[in-house]
Amino acid sequence: MKTRIIFTGILAFIWSINTIAQQDKHLSMWNENASQFNPAAVGIMDEDIRLLTNFRMQWLPLSGESMRTNTFSFDAKLIKSKGTDSHLGIGVNFVNDQTGNSKFTTNSFSIPIAYNIELNKMNSFSVGVAPGYYSQSIGGSQTWNNQWNGSSFDQTLSNGETFIPKVNSFDIGTGIQYKIKFDDVSHITAGFSVNHLNTAGTNYTSAGTGLFKQFNFHISATKFDSQRRFGISPQALVTLMGPNYNILVGSYFDHELFESSKRTDYVQRSFISYGFFMRWKDAFIISAAFKTNGFKFGISYDVNLSKLSTATRSNGALELFLKYSIVSDQNSRIGDRKLFRWRGGGAL
Numbered sequence: 247m248k249t250r251i252i253f254t255g256i257l258a259f260i261w262s263i264n265t266i267a268q269q270d271k272h273l274s275m276w277n278e279n280a281s282q283f284n285p286a287a288v289g290i291m292d293e294d295i296r297l298l299t300n301f302r303m304q305w306l307p308l309s310g311e312s313m314r315t316n317t318f319s320f321d322a323k324l325i326k327s328k329g330t331d332s333h334l335g336i337g338v339n340f341v342n343d344q345t346g347n348s349k350f351t352t353n354s355f356s357i358p359i360a361y362n363i364e365l366n367k368m369n370s371f372s373v374g375v376a377p378g379y380y381s382q383s384i385g386g387s388q389t390w391n392n393q394w395n396g397s398s399f400d401q402t403l404s405n406g407e408t409f410i411p412k413v414n415s416f417d418i419g420t421g422i423q424y425k426i427k428f429d430d431v432s433h434i435t436a437g438f439s440v441n442h443l444n445t446a447g448t449n450y451t452s453a454g455t456g457l458f459k460q461f462n463f464h465i466s467a468t469k470f471d472s473q474r475r476f477g478i479s480p481q482a483l484v485t486l487m488g489p490n491y492n493i494l495v496g497s498y499f500d501h502e503l504f505e506s507s508k509r510t511d512y513v514q515r516s517f518i519s520y521g522f523f524m525r526w527k528d529a530f531i532i533s534a535a536f537k538t539n540g541f542k543f544g545i546s547y548d549v550n551l552s553k554l555s556t557a558t559r560s561n562g563a564l565e566l567f568l569k570y571s572i573v574s575d576q577n578s579r580i581g582d583r584k585l586f587r588w589r590g591g592g593a594l
Contacts, residue, residue, distance in 0.1 A: 271315060271341050271354075273302060274523065274531045274546045274565050276464075276494070277481050279319045282339055283462045284421035284439035285358035285374030288321045289335015293571040295322045304548070304563035313563075316342045321358070331364040339376070349385035354378060354417065368427045373420075380417035380445055380457075415445045421462070431470040431477070438463055458488030475502035479519075496523025496531065503538075521546075528552045529562045542569040 280287035321337030356378025421439025470477030498521035516538035523531040533546035548562030
């Protein structure tokens with residue numbers, strides 16, 4: 247069994263090299279900060295300021311170091327148009343991703359900027375761009391086919407490979423998003439983005455094709471029954487990147503814990519949520535979240551269903567996030583149920 251696990255790990259590394267290291271962020275709770283995937287989503291929230299950090303560990307039972315991902319995001323609303331919800335959104339996204347003993351590491355940094363246009367009280371449209379920096383490197387200890395001496399890998403033998411251990415590139419992405427509000431607590435949001443528009447320079451070898459462009463299609467919705475204090479929030483993400491794809495669908499179920507209590511001019515609300523999701527041909531995902539006092543904490547676990555499940559014993563990934571949201575402008579119209587609701591005219 248140990249031999250099988252080691253062999254699987256070797257295959258995973260060889261696959262990453264053969265596909266020219268098409269490694270990118272891979273999150274189960276992606277909708278907590280969609281600006282990581284679509285710059286048009288930056289600053290599109292009910293609050294004015296939002297900070298989020300995320301940690302993910304994947305395929306823990308495999309021999310050697312596991313795959314891990316760390317992210318940090320910040321976004322805020324700026325330059326609001328008087329009397330409407332049109333505004334500028336700006337943020338910062340950082341991702342650090344490391345894979346196994348090869349220490350195949352990806353670092354990306356971007357500054358997403360978006361402008362949201364309120365078409366009317368029920369419809370809004372945003373467009374965004376995210377200039378940034380993208381870096382990948384290979385370190386640690388690797389073995390190659392021509393280093394096999396019949397009984398073990400001998401790293402004193404030449405690997406016969408010529409590749410650049412670290413590549414860097416200016417990176418840029420763009421996207422659009424549309425939101426339809428049916429009432430103060432129900433809406434549908436849909437978006438499309440293209441990331442890595444110009445990262446063809448990330449070639450490890452002269453024969454490399456560089457990093458493929460990443461196409462993202464996403465849709466999410468919220469329907470909340472204020473009398474029952476219960477809501478449902480279905481969502482879907484489709485990512486296409488060269489020959490690779492990621493399809494994630496499912497829903498959260500939200501319960502307001504108790505009657506709202508006054509907090510200055512706002513009514514603060516506390517929720518507990520749980521969700522079930524499916525990543526096509528890869529994993530079944532169970533998640534839970536708790537939200538109160540501006541903080542939201544979430545956890546998810548991936549049950550691996552792919553061909554790798556034998557080696558991983560179906561242990562896919564553990565993911566955690568912590569988010570803090572701030573309402574700084576009490577004159578803003580807060581029309582969604584996520585954290586606060588305005589007691590004044592027109593809202594809940």
